[in-house]
Amino acid sequence: MKTVQSIDRAFSLLEEITRKPAGISDLARSVDLPTSTVARLLYTLEDLGAIVRTADDTTYQIGPALLTMATTVDPTQSLLAVAQPHLLDLVEALGETVGLSIPAGYDVHYIGEADSPHPVQIRDWTGV
Structure with missing residues (x-):
């Protein structure tokens, strides 16, 4: 371009x-x-x-x-945009749901996930 x-x-x-x-x-x-x-x-x-x-x-x-x-930039969204293709690669390689989280003091914040193709899945609470 x-x-x-x-x-x-x-x-x-x-x-x-x-x-x-x-x-x-x-x-x-x-x-x-x-x-x-x-x-x-x-x-x-x-x-x-x-x-x-x-x-x-x-x-x-x-x-x-x-x-x-x-x-105005949300750093977690930038991270998620970079990580998303890798999350999908992990789902394909492992066949399982993959989550992305970041440390926040003594807590962990889930910022994204890529779902597995299985009908039964474990869900995280992205954004919590």
């Missing part, structure tokens, strides 16, 4: 800034883009609130818009 070059470039800059706040020249070197291109992308990202200038006004860091978006 064909990607949008400017979005790829902006995302590369965000990844670099996430690792360490940096200025235009350092970012241009790390992503191998012309300084003028990096400056335009940074201006747009800053205008959108995705990044902000640090107190010394020479480097950029992740901004409030990205932080707000990040707080």
Whole structure:
């Protein structure tokens, strides 16, 4: 699938800034883009609130818009999306229902399952 070059470039800059706040020249070197291109992308990202200038006004860091978006991500759903194909592989290999849970202090939270083909099954309480 064909990607949008400017979005790829902006995302590369965000990844670099996430690792360490940096200025235009350092970012241009790390992503191998012309300084003028990096400056335009940074201006747009800053205008959108995705990044902000640090107190010394020479480097950029992740901004409030990205932080707000990040707080809406449910990490258990991301984990489940990655794990689901493996759960199905286990069901196929074992012929049994497979559950996915995560530790939560002294408790365990069930976040997903893949059912076996057997008519009699043991159920967990996903989300409890």
